[in-house]
């Protein structure tokens with residue numbers, strides 16, 4: 067049954083913004099306790115994404131029907147100790163960005179126009195804050211600068227970056243170099259190589275005392291604005307502030323090429339598929355199937371967080387995958403009720419909620435007309451709830467008292483369920499598959 071997957075210890079760290087975890091909530095409490103000064107964010111998102119090679123700038127490319135930039139904004143917005151998130155976009159993308167803010171309910175976001183380079187965009191973002199205290203966006207004590215195309219940023223790193231910036235004036239995330247850095251001659255030959263162990267890749271987020279980074283941008287040269295790529299350098303060069311460097315997790319990378327977008331989608335889908343809630347009602351056969359399915363899912367590293375008699379949206383903060391087991395067609399109404407309740411909830415708005423209706427056939431005598439009616443009703447419900455970001459799938463499984471047959475059926479049911487949860491493919495919604 068065991069399916070090859072990275073072990074839970076190898077799994078990418080939870081990007082931190084997909085599911086509220088107890089750890090996340092306690093970290094937020096930690097953040098509130100440790101951060102007793104105003105913190106704001108500037109997300110440069112004014113680029114064109116040339117290296118991605120798509121017509122749409124990469125920050126607006128979608129993952130699970132949602133623009134990449136929305137995942138990044140949410141990674142900050144969900145933290146109560148973070149205030150305004152200034153999003154810096156090209157003028158031509160202003161309305162598009164306002165639409166994303168409205169659709170995804172990014173209540174902390176403030177949209178401003180960027181410049182012809184990343185540094186110019188960042189400076190525009192910093193200028194959105196005002197030094198007058200009664201302003202709607204008063205200047206913060208610490209400002210976090212983070213590329214809008216780095217969607218995976220965890221709270222504990224943000225806390226470290228923020229506290230270090232408060233103490234040292236500047237801080238930045240770093241990662242070990244993967245490739246060795248070399249210098250080339252003008253003819254394209256090797257001039258020399260750097261000792262890789264002595265160097266690190268500068269990543270984001272970076273944190274600054276607002277006054278320091280604002281002053282650095284006021285003093286920097288046109289060359290810096292045009293060709294510079296490192297905010298930490300500006301703080302050192304123009305304010306004499308030496309940034310504290312903090313090593314971050316592997317998920318800090320910047321989405322630059324198409325492969326990065328595919329990797330980001332894979333991480334988000336994997337994170338969303340880590341848990342599920344099984345609702346089985348009270349019928350003995352359904353409860354028996356729920357227990358067998360739970361055992362198999364746990365073996366495939368999908369943690370079953372609850373085998374509930376009835377579902378309610380409180381589980382939505384812990385998982386976005388719900389498996390409803392019914393033994394007769396009439397219980398389809400239970401699935402209908404669940405799917406309708408999840409529609410347009412805050413959670414479904416940000417990530418598609420998967421509802422898998424498992425129909426346990428106790429007899430094979432259901433007449434074809436009943437099956438046809440049922441399938442028609444199921445399909446129309448699926449096409450309705452998908453508008454509210456609920457993906458409704460169906461799987462039939464025939465009950466049998468023959469142990470080997472039953473075990474094989476449950477294994478097939480598990481594999482189909484895991485595939486549906488992991489892939490979240492809209493094309494399969496409304497289908498009644500057979501385990």
Ligand SMILES: Nc1ccn([C@@H]2O[C@H](COP(=O)(O)OP(=O)(O)OP(=O)(O)O)[C@@H](O)[C@H]2O)c(=O)n1
Nearest residue numbers: 110111112113114115116117182183184187214
């Ligand atoms: N004039 C610019 C250029 C870049 N950025 C932002 O800075 C971040 C990192 O820059 P990069 O990865 O280089 O983005 P692009 O410039 O869009 O990519 P490319 O160089 O491939 O065109 C991105 O969020 C990008 O939108 C910006 O705000 N303003």
Ligand SMILES: O=P(O)(O)OC[C@@H](O)[C@@H](O)[C@@H](O)CO
Nearest residue numbers: 184213268269270295296297
């Ligand atoms: O040069 P790009 O605009 O692709 O990316 C900017 C990166 O250089 C920057 O995000 C980090 O290196 C930290 O400064």
